[in-house]
Amino acid sequence: MSPNWTTPAAAALRADGLRVADLDTSATPGFTGDKAAGQQLLAERTVVLSALQEKLYANGRSGDHRNVLLVLQGMDTAGKGGIVRHVIGSVDPQGVDHASFGVPTPEEQRHHYLWRIRKALPRGGQLGVFDRSHYEDVLVVRVHDLVPPAEWEPRYDEINEFERELVAEGTTIVKVAMFVSLDEQKKRLRERLQRPEKYWKFNPSDIDERAFWPQYQAAYQAMLDRTSTERAPWHVIPSDRKWYSRLAVTELLIDALTALDLHWPAAQFDVAEQLKRLETA
Template identity: 75%
Template structure:
């Protein structure tokens, strides 16, 4: 366990039994330090993450079909983008496959909801990142009744079957839901309205969505209740403190990579012979 953690983040953040409506989004579960300690630890740990990621990439290049997939969910302003920029941004872009899932296109709507997801699954050796995901189809789709209940209700079971298939195929899922409070979201939206370099992140519809907060809370609760499985558990990350959320996700990714027990791929050639060839050219 990394220093400053009193409980391993994989335990402290596991969704099992969590009541999202009662979550303290300003808490820092399992972490003993404050912001300064967290930020300094983050710098250290992203280096560890980067080293592990290089081993994953090397393994992939050598035929290992395993990969890691970070699934990021969260309301507007919860900090998904910051995780990508500051956590995923610390590793080699060659080994990252980032996919953002917005409102489905017309072509996507003509297919099963998992169709566009399957197309973006990471290849062996990659860290895939889903900024929003198939879970939108039981979140926004449920809250706004974009499809009838008879369609979204069976999706939890379909998602579990789908994810079991992914796990069996060698994809380690790291499912992270970021939560800020309604107040913190207001502050962050106001910041976007106060800074010309942030206007582009704001849409008036973001405020409309705040009226649906209880519905989203309920929909997220159903997600963690019904799709947090042994093979693909959910982690619920309080995200009022950006430094904490970034550190927590870094630790979750490190744990996932460590579980793979990666090592540098051995030479599949005779090293001495190859050195001789270079010398005798």
């Protein structure tokens, strides 16, 4: 571990007991280095991540059903897209299963909220990425009363049950909640409005949502309190500093992959015999 990590990311970022309202979104928990040190380390660590991911993929191709699912949640501009681009972008696309979950389509709305999620679950050997997820159904849905409380209230338990099932099937779930401050969000939205090449990332409703900030904080708090479990804990990432959030998620993924104790799959054939066959083929 880099000496700049005084506490491993997985420990420093655990959601347990954390109060969202008290979070310093500009902090860099567990990491004492500055931006330059963080960026330098990120470049090194994505190489490690990529090597581990190749092993996961190799095992998947050899019949191992295990996989890793990164669940990204966060308010607009928190940097979910940047994680995909800069962290997931460092590994082989063959082993990545990326899905993003926006406003449900009419077809999706006719189904249970987990229907579209189940369809997008990663196969064995894949690194799945959910850009937003089933947690939207206890976040935006709760904040805007899209369904009555009697309907969203049981979802926390249901989600825990669902994730228990995934873990039992061999999925390692890495849940990441990214938080920026209201001020940092304003800065990032302003940038989208000041640079024509970023207009497409902006939606006027992003501004409307700012009025619901306290309600979102409460919904995130409830999500952390009720769905951070031993088997699928939440990690809370202060995300005002993009370099930190990218480094932190990289470390969490490295951690998850390392815990799988992956080895190169053994040959399912007689190597010497195949080498001999090859020479005359």
